[in-house]
Amino acid sequence: MTIPIKQLKNGYEMPVFGFGTWQIGGDTRRNPVNDDLGQTAALVRAIEAGVTHIDTAERYAAGHAEEIVAEAIKNFDRTKLFIVSKVWPDHLKYKDVLKSAMASLKRLKADYLDIYLIHMPNHAIPITETMKAMDKLKSEGLLKNIGVSNFSVASLQEAQSVSPNKIVVNQVHYNLIYREPERSGLLSFCQKNDIFLEAWRPVEKGMLAGGGIHLLDTLCRKYNKSPAQIAINWLIFQKNVVTLAKMVNEKHLAENLGSFDWEMEKEDIEKLRQDFPGQKSISGAVPLQ
Numbered sequence: 001m002t003i004p005i006k007q008l009k010n011g012y013e014m015p016v017f018g019f020g021t022w023q024i025g026g027d028t029r030r031n032p033v034n035d036d037l038g039q040t041a042a043l044v045r046a047i048e049a050g051v052t053h054i055d056t057a058e059r060y061a062a063g064h065a066e067e068i069v070a071e072a073i074k075n076f077d078r079t080k081l082f083i084v085s086k087v088w089p090d091h092l093k094y095k096d097v098l099k100s101a102m103a104s105l106k107r108l109k110a111d112y113l114d115i116y117l118i119h120m121p122n123h124a125i126p127i128t129e130t131m132k133a134m135d136k137l138k139s140e141g142l143l144k145n146i147g148v149s150n151f152s153v154a155s156l157q158e159a160q161s162v163s164p165n166k167i168v169v170n171q172v173h174y175n176l177i178y179r180e181p182e183r184s185g186l187l188s189f190c191q192k193n194d195i196f197l198e199a200w201r202p203v204e205k206g207m208l209a210g211g212g213i214h215l216l217d218t219l220c221r222k223y224n225k226s227p228a229q230i231a232i233n234w235l236i237f238q239k240n241v242v243t244l245a246k247m248v249n250e251k252h253l254a255e256n257l258g259s260f261d262w263e264m265e266k267e268d269i270e271k272l273r274q275d276f277p278g279q280k281s282i283s284g285a286v287p288l289q
């Protein structure tokens with residue numbers, strides 16, 4: 001299948017859905033007994049099914065997730081893929097950003113990244129320094145675009161104010177439960193300022209994929225879709241919102257890929273926004289900084 005592409009007003013585009021690699025290859029450390037072959041095969045399966053957007057980070061399994069991605073993408077046309085990596089907040093000094101980017105490219109066996117994200121702010125390091133390094137990497141063609149992650153409106157504005165390059169994406173915790181981007185004004189800021197808000201953890205690690213929530217169950221029946229499909233569809237039909245899930249399990253991949261080619265009525269999208277039970281105003285994992 002073809003994953004739909006979303007476009008900003010400035011022409012910049014990206015796939016509405018990607019494959020996340022947090023907990024591929026390990027946790028924050030490499031897992032010595034990890035099922036590398038199985039996870040590589042899962043990524044290959046996803047690419048063959050039409051997923052071009054793969055999200056990784058130097059932090060994931062201490063770089064090993066990037067190595068698994070490299071193995072998975074090696075027989076595909078790189079120009080048709082959309083590879084994203086991230087620099088960890090300990091590495092936001094000018095020279096460290098350059099070093100991290102080069103190390104990520106080496107592990108990915110890639111010449112460039114489609115987007116390079118600042119994984120989260122580090123207010124102890126001047127953002128001017130970090131953005132200068134990001135700008136240099138872009139000018140050298142090592143990354144096509146610059147993005148951030150877990151940035152509040154204020155941090156995003158500050159980062160943008162010191163770079164001539166547009167920040168095209170802010171990747172944050174957002175789903176039916178976690179509403180910090182709505183309540184903090186970040187979502188409307190991104191919509192007004194032509195920036196993608198990329199929602200990480202769309203199915204809240206499977207929590208949103210089970211039944212038992214009356215509103216979700218009602219909509220599943222109405223649209224003949226599963227809870228995970230409703231949760232993902234709700235995100236991607238919002239202006240400027242894209243998302244990504246980890247889905248090593250073949251069934252999860254197939255299910256999640258059924259989230260795009262149909263639309264909910266506006267009233268149902270709003271009902272989910274207003275009435276979904278147990279909403280939280282702040283991320284339980286990584287709040288905006």
Ligand SMILES: NC(=O)c1ccc[n+]([C@@H]2O[C@H](COP(=O)([O-])OP(=O)(O)OC[C@H]3O[C@@H](n4cnc5c(N)ncnc54)[C@H](OP(=O)(O)O)[C@@H]3O)[C@@H](O)[C@H]2O)c1
Nearest residue numbers: 020021022200201202203204205209228245246247248249
């Ligand atoms: N920037 C950041 O700070 C940040 C933070 C967290 C995550 N992320 C990125 O966002 C990606 C997605 O977030 P996440 O991995 O934390 O959470 P997620 O995608 O919401 O959940 C992944 C978990 O849910 C399972 N799952 C996926 N689809 C399912 C379905 N349809 N039904 C039941 N279970 C399903 C997966 O199982 P299987 O894998 O076994 O299929 C996996 O255990 C990450 O992988 C990472 O790339 C970024």
